[in-house]
Amino acid sequence: MRGFITDRSAPRGLRLADNLPEPEPAPDELVIGVRAAGVNRGELALLGQRDQDWRPGQDVAGTVHRAAADGSGPPEGAPVIAIVDGAGWSQRVAVPTQRAAALPPDVSFTDAAALPIAGLTALRGLRRGGSVLARRVLVTAASGAVGQFATQLARAAGAEVIALVSRPESALEARDAGAHDAVTSLDGASRFHLVLDGAGGPVLKAALAHLAPTGLAVTYGGMAGAADFGLGNFLGHTLVGLVHSDPENERGADLAVLAGLVADGRLRPRIGRTENWEKLREVLDDLAGGRFRGKAVLTLAQS
Ligand SMILES: NC(=O)c1ccc[n+]([C@@H]2O[C@H](COP(=O)([O-])OP(=O)(O)OC[C@H]3O[C@@H](n4cnc5c(N)ncnc54)[C@H](OP(=O)(O)O)[C@@H]3O)[C@@H](O)[C@H]2O)c1
The missing domain is CATH 3.90.180.10 (Medium-chain alcohol dehydrogenases, catalytic domain)
Structure with missing residues (x-):
């Protein structure tokens, strides 16, 4: 073989x-x-x-x-x-x-x-935020493998999706994936119910500053380098780290969910x-x- x-x-x-x-x-x-x-x-x-x-x-x-x-x-x-x-x-x-x-x-x-690693990461990250219907969700590293799934799934779940991209040419791709808006900076941005973050570092720090009072940030990656922040940056908010494999014994079931979403056209x-x-x-x-x-x-x- x-x-x-x-x-x-x-x-x-x-x-x-x-x-x-x-x-x-x-x-x-x-x-x-x-x-x-x-x-x-x-x-x-x-x-x-x-x-x-x-x-x-x-x-x-x-x-x-x-x-x-x-x-x-x-x-x-x-x-x-x-x-x-x-x-x-x-x-x-x-x-x-x-x-x-x-x-x-x-x-x-x-x-x-x-689908498997990238799709599970996006699906499971989004679920951590509970209902996102008509709520603002920020997706960082939005044109990446995980980010494009996160954008599409958040949109399918009824969220108002904002993509934070590292380069202007990624904005078009993020909008194509379903983002309502795509930005290269959070300056002046309104608050978010949920952040799905693949960038980490200074990007995550900026995103935390734009979380709603009971907001949640789910971070799974580190494209922007090491994080440099402390308690004051997420006081009153929740920050969780996510690994795609958790929960382990439901991976097959969640792969079936992702494949089903592709089959019915909600995920591309x-x-x-x-x-x-x-x-x-x-x-x-x-x-x-x-x-x-x-x-x-x-x-x-x-x-
Ligand atoms: N925890 C887990 O289980 C898990 C699972 C999968 C992936 N990951 C991690 O998540 C991260 C993203 O994975 P991926 O598979 O989506 O990678 P990918 O397909 O290579 O996407 C990376 C994206 O990150 C953005 N980016 C690149 N350089 C950046 C920078 N300096 N600052 C901010 N954003 C930058 C770009 O998107 P924009 O141009 O749109 O910003 C790029 O398309 C990686 O660190 C990966 O190791 C973790």
């Missing part, structure tokens, strides 16, 4: 190996024949941190190659989406059925593979780069260099 493994002697520390062992699923795991896989910014960092021969890749979509032995999850041949801890950039990967969801017929593998993954998986290293270079915005997805031929 083919799949990527870390190799310190290879360019970007990665090699596409030809002789990997087939997955050995536990009773509650199905095996996916991977047709598309997502690439996330966090994986850039992971690649540098993991040992030799580590198997990267977390967001996958494909068909069930082997159903779970315990009878849970979709049957053989069903199209699915899933999130794994690693080995997703492979032809086949074992996944606990709790982390997988059946894919509606109209959702492509490419769109599905864009913005994919900035789609490539055959053999071009993974170029995709990683372009992601690191900020040469596209939105999600990156790798495609694999059926094997």
